[in-house]
Amino acid sequence: MKGKIVAVALLIGLASTAAADVLQQSPEGFTLRLERTLPRSSAEVYAGLQQLPRWWNPAHSFSGSAANLSLELRAGGCFCERWEGGSVEHLHVIVALPGREVRLRGALGPLQQLPVNGLMQWRIVPQGEKTVLTWEYRVWGNADNQLQRIAGAVDGVLAEQLGALVQYLQASPPAERATSPPAGE
Numbered sequence: 456m457k458g459k460i461v462a463v464a465l466l467i468g469l470a471s472t473a474a475a476d477v478l479q480q481s482p483e484g485f486t487l488r489l490e491r492t493l494p495r496s497s498a499e500v501y502a503g504l505q506q507l508p509r510w511w512n513p514a515h516s517f518s519g520s521a522a523n524l525s526l527e528l529r530a531g532g533c534f535c536e537r538w539e540g541g542s543v544e545h546l547h548v549i550v551a552l553p554g555r556e557v558r559l560r561g562a563l564g565p566l567q568q569l570p571v572n573g574l575m576q577w578r579i580v581p582q583g584e585k586t587v588l589t590w591e592y593r594v595w596g597n598a599d600n601q602l603q604r605i606a607g608a609v610d611g612v613l614a615e616q617l618g619a620l621v622q623y624l625q626a627s628p629p630a631e632r633a634t635s636p637p638a639g640e
Contacts, residue, residue: 481602482599482601482602484596490588491587492586494585495624497580501557509623510619510622518538523538524536528557530550533546544561554581556576557576572596588617
């Protein structure tokens with residue numbers, strides 16, 4: 456139980472004030488959904504997701520450095536963090552459809568201390584010259600976890616990450632997003 460309390464406290468402390476939609480929450484789980492329309496092509500949005508070290512907030516990492524993060528956009532790929540002295544698999548890629556969707560399984564950060572499962576989806580839908588990115592994360596487990604207590608904190612962390620992704624996509628030229636390796640590679 457002490458580990459659960461620490462995980463919840465850490466999530467609450469890291470959450471930003473921005474929020475997504477908490478679609479459902481109960482002791483057994485929660486579903487979060489964030490959605491943004493971006494002035495970029497679906498190919499650019501997909502490529503931007505892979506540039507995780509350029510937009511992920513390092514405060515939400517185990518090593519304290521986003522440069523240690525990587526995302527292999529292929530089935531069996533890893534959203535991983537590796538540094539001298541440790542490594543973490545944050546999520547495991549189960550679907551990678553260029554320009555359309557990425558689906559990952561696993562528990563982010565402090566959720567790994569709980570006996571839970573998670574499914575994250577990034578759906579990418581072109582709308583003319585823009586793209587709608589829908590980011591959904593479902594977490595479920597035993598009712599003893601009281602997962603409704605942390606839904607808002609996880610919501611805030613993901614909203615912060617989406618905001619950083621949007622800033623990255625808007626600030627960098629298309630050629631840089633599609634071809635440059637992340638810093639630290």
